[in-house]
Amino acid sequence: MFGLVPFGARNNLAKSSERPQSIWDVFDEPFFKDDFFPAMDRWNSAGGMRVDVKDNGSSYELTADLPGMTKEDIHLSYQNSYLTISAQKDESKEEKDEAGNYIRRERRSGSMSRSFYIDNIDENRVTAEFKDGVLHVNMPKAAEVQRSTEIEIK
Numbered sequence: 001m002f003g004l005v006p007f008g009a010r011n012n013l014a015k016s017s018e019r020p021q022s023i024w025d026v027f028d029e030p031f032f033k034d035d036f037f038p039a040m041d042r043w044n045s046a047g048g049m050r051v052d053v054k055d056n057g058s059s060y061e062l063t064a065d066l067p068g069m070t071k072e073d074i075h076l077s078y079q080n081s082y083l084t085i086s087a088q089k090d091e092s093k094e095e096k097d098e099a100g101n102y103i104r105r106e107r108r109s110g111s112m113s114r115s116f117y118i119d120n121i122d123e124n125r126v127t128a129e130f131k132d133g134v135l136h137v138n139m140p141k142a143a144e145v146q147r148s149t150e151i152e153i154k
Contacts, residue, residue: 076137
């Protein structure tokens with residue numbers, strides 16, 4: 001049971017209150033509310049990455065909020081008319097005493113991915129920029145091809 005209780009919540013187990021405390025109260029505590037997990041808390045509360053896709057007429061513009069990520073953590077791909085954004089973050093935190101012994105050592109790894117069906121774009125002119133935790137992708141539309149033809153019946 002000790003391994004299931006997050007480090008930050010252990011200090012609150014003996015809190016004073018008018019109602020009796022129960023061991024089951026730890027399940028009411030948010031697991032990732034900790035100084036070590038700020039990015040994970042944002043991902044969970046937002047339900048994943050927040051993305052806006054806008055049709056500008058001649059192009060599509062995609063904006064994705066990726067707080068806590070760096071450019072190296074993000075991967076973009078476009079295959080079979082699907083644009084896929086994936087991000088992975090690995091973090092570790094260590095606290096040692098004066099003798100160099102571990103008091104606390106934690107590791108966290110998180111990943112998320114979203115795919116969008118965006119047809120008829122010019123793949124060679126797609127540009128992407130990541131700045132201040134926001135990913136901007138500009139996808140110019142491909143030249144329209146006439147897809148219907150009148151067929152004469154003989």
